[in-house]
Amino acid sequence: AQSVTQLDSQVPVFEEAPVELRCNYSSSVSVYLFWYVQYPNQGLQLLLKYLSGSTLVKGINGFEAEFNKSQTSFHLRKPSVHISDTAEYFCAVSEVAAGNKLTFGGGTRVLVKP
Amino acid sequence: DTEVTQTPKHLVMGMTNKKSLKCEQHMGHRAMYWYKQKAKKPPELMFVYSYEKLSINESVPSRFSPECPNSSLLNLHLHALQPEDSALYLCASSQGGPGPYEQYFGPGTRLTVT
Numbered sequence: 131a132q133s134v135t136q137l138d139s140q141v142p143v144f145e146e147a148p149v150e151l152r153c154n155y156s157s158s159v160s161v162y163l164f165w166y167v168q169y170p171n172q173g174l175q176l177l178l179k180y181l182s183g184s185t186l187v188k189g190i191n192g193f194e195a196e197f198n199k200s201q202t203s204f205h206l207r208k209p210s211v212h213i214s215d216t217a218e219y220f221c222a223v224s225e226v227a228a229g230n231k232l233t234f235g236g237g238t239r240v241l242v243k244p
Numbered sequence: 245d246t247e248v249t250q251t252p253k254h255l256v257m258g259m260t261n262k263k264s265l266k267c268e269q270h271m272g273h274r275a276m277y278w279y280k281q282k283a284k285k286p287p288e289l290m291f292v293y294s295y296e297k298l299s300i301n302e303s304v305p306s307r308f309s310p311e312c313p314n315s316s317l318l319n320l321h322l323h324a325l326q327p328e329d330s331a332l333y334l335c336a337s338s339q340g341g342p343g344p345y346e347q348y349f350g351p352g353t354r355l356t357v358t
Contacts, residue, residue: 162344166349171351172351172352173334173349173352174287174334174336174347174349175349176346176347181344220286224343224344230275230277230344230347231289231292232289232347234286234287234288235286236286237284
C-alpha cells in the first residue's frame with residue numbers, strides 16, 4: 131500500500147516570498163501524483179498532477195512541482211506568494227493500477243503574512 | 245459547469261436520528277466519491293461509485309449507507325451516528341474508467357452529531 135508524507139505541517143511565509151512544500155511518497159508500484167489546495171470552508175481544488183513525461187509540472191495560480199523518482203518526492207513550489215495563497219495544501223498519490231483511488235498526505239497549512 | 249453541489253451545508257443531528265446528505269453533479273461524470281474529513285486532517289475515502297455501482301467501500305460502518313440513484317446524484321444515508329462521526333463530508337466526482345482523472349470536490353457538509 132502507498133503512503134504520503136508531508137514533512138511540514140505549517141509553513142509561514144511573507145507575501146511575495148517563495149515557498150516550497152515538501153512531499154514524499156512510498157509505493158512498491160508506479161504512481162500518479164497530485165497536489166490539491168483547500169481554502170477555508172471549501173472543498174479541494176486540483177493544483178497540478180504528474181502522470182508521466184516531463185518531471186517538471188506546471189499548475190494553476192503560478193504553482194509548479196517536480197517529480198523525483200529516485201528520491202520519491204514531489205515538492206510544490208511558488209516563486210512569489212500572495213495573501214490569497216493562504217490555505218491547506220494536500221499532496222496525494224494514486225497507484226497506477228488503482229484507478230482513481232487517492233491517498234492523501236497529512237496536509238501543509240500555508241499562512242501568508244503581509 | 246464544473247460544479248459539484250452538496251446539501252445541506254451544515255447538519256446537526258442526534259444519535260437516534262436518520263438523515264441524508266446529497267451530492268449532485270452535471271458534468272457527465274460516471275465516478276462519484278464520499279470522503280470524511282476531520283478537523284486539521286486530510287480527507288479519508290469512504291465509498292466510490294463507478295457507473296452507478298459501488299466499487300469501493302473502505303470498511304465504513306454500516307451506520308453510513310451510500311446510494312447512487314442515477315449518474316448525477318449521490319446520497320449518504322446516516323443512522324444512529326456517534327459523536328466521533330462529526331466531520332466535514334466531502335463529495336467528489338470524476339470521469340469513469342481506469343483513469344487517472346481529476347476529482348472535482350464539492351464544498352462539503354459539516355456534520356455535528358450530538
